[in-house]
Amino acid sequence: MTLTVTRREVLADAVVRLTLALPDGRPLPAWTPGAHLDLLLGAGLERQYSLCGDPGETSAYQVAVLRTDDGRGGSRHVHDELAEGATVRVRGPRNNFELADAPAYLFIAGGIGITPIVPMLAEADRRGADWKLVYGGRTLSSMAFAGPLAERWPTRVQLCPQDRSGLLDLDGLLASPSPRTAVYCCGPAPLLDAVEQRCAEWPPGALHTERFTPRVREVEEPDASFELELARSGRQLTVPADRSVLETVEEAGIEVLSSCREGTCGTCETGVLDGEPEHRDSLLTPDERAAGDVMFVCVSRCRGDRLVLDL
Structure with missing residues (x-):
């Protein structure tokens, strides 16, 4: 669908908020x-x-x-081209970072990683849960939503601008695993990696993360080709060592909805009917990976010789 930018606001250093609506005002x-x-x-x-x-x-x-001038161009386009009155095509919404039910929550945000967490805070409050937000950024002026969040929940929101407070005290925050607390973290990769390391001893499923960039993968051996069966169409394909599953099925004329092509957005999620996927995404939890019933075909491959997909 195509939406119109009805309002554009500067929230923080290099951060703009866009309000998007249908031209005729219909519900979204x-x-x-x-x-x-x-x-x-x-x-x-x-x-x-x-x-x-x-x-x-x-x-x-x-x-x-957040505008990132050394990025791939998306944020520059938003900042430079999407003024009030401009139109933009959108797809979704889609959720790979759902707020699970829990008696308590610890939210950890770094920089623009605060954006998915903002509505979670209101929902946790509505549920009557015990929750806390620890929010870090380079400077206070770079931290979008910082003022309104601290004003609304002064006893629950801890702001930690690095130029005043240093790095987040993750050792202190995550030292004691809690079976009743869900940890939600979003931000730059070093923060996510550090939180994952410190949550290694927490109960399975306690940590929930969302990454803006793909997880760094340690390459152990070269990729190999494997056979692919598409159950719905009955097609048999070979995925070469130097091509992804997504590229292979697209070249065969089969349309698969995709977007990021780096295993972070979840658009290309596909059911696995047989075979063992080699997960390379930055989305699935360890339990979801172990189940082996879905994969993200833009990056993930096969651990054996053959996969059967629900395509």
């Missing part, structure tokens, strides 16, 4: 905290941005975008 599809939109920016640019407004507000979506 519902969403839940943690969901994101795909913005189709033209010239092959497709980027995912977390919804950061109120899920109860059905007339508009809100996204907040």
Whole structure:
């Protein structure tokens, strides 16, 4: 669908918030905290941005975008081209970062990683859960939503600008595993890696993360080719060592919805009917990987000689 930018605001250093609505004011599809939109920016640019407004507000979506001049061009396009009155094609919403039910939550945000967490805070509050947010950034002026969040929940929100407080005290925050606490973390890769390391002794499933960039993979051996069966069409294909599953099925004329092509957005999730996938995404939990019933075909491969997919 195509939405119009009805409002554009500067939230922090290099961060703008866009309010997007249908031109005729019709209600938009519902969403839940943690969901994101795909913005189709033209010239092959497709980027995912977390919804950061109120899920109860059905007339508009809100996204907040940090400008990164050394990135791939998506944020520059948003900042330079999407003024009030501009239109943009979107896909979604879709949620790979759902807020699970828990008696307590520890939210850890770094920089623009606050965006999916903002609506989670209101939902955790609505549920009557015990929760805390620890939010870090380079400077206070770079931290979107910092003022309003601290004003609304002064006893629950801890702001930690690095130039004043140093790095987040993850050792102190995560030293004592809690069976009743769900940990939600979003931000730059070093923060996520550090939180994952410190949550290694926490109960399985306690940690929930969302990555903006793919997880770094340690390459153990060269990729190999494998056979692919597409159950719905009956097609038999060979995935070469130097091609992804997604590229292979696209070259065979089979359409698969995709966006990021790096295992972070979840668009190309595909059911696995037989065979063992080699998961290379940055989305699935250890339990979901062990189940082996879905894979993200833009990056993941096969551990054996053959996969059967629900395509």
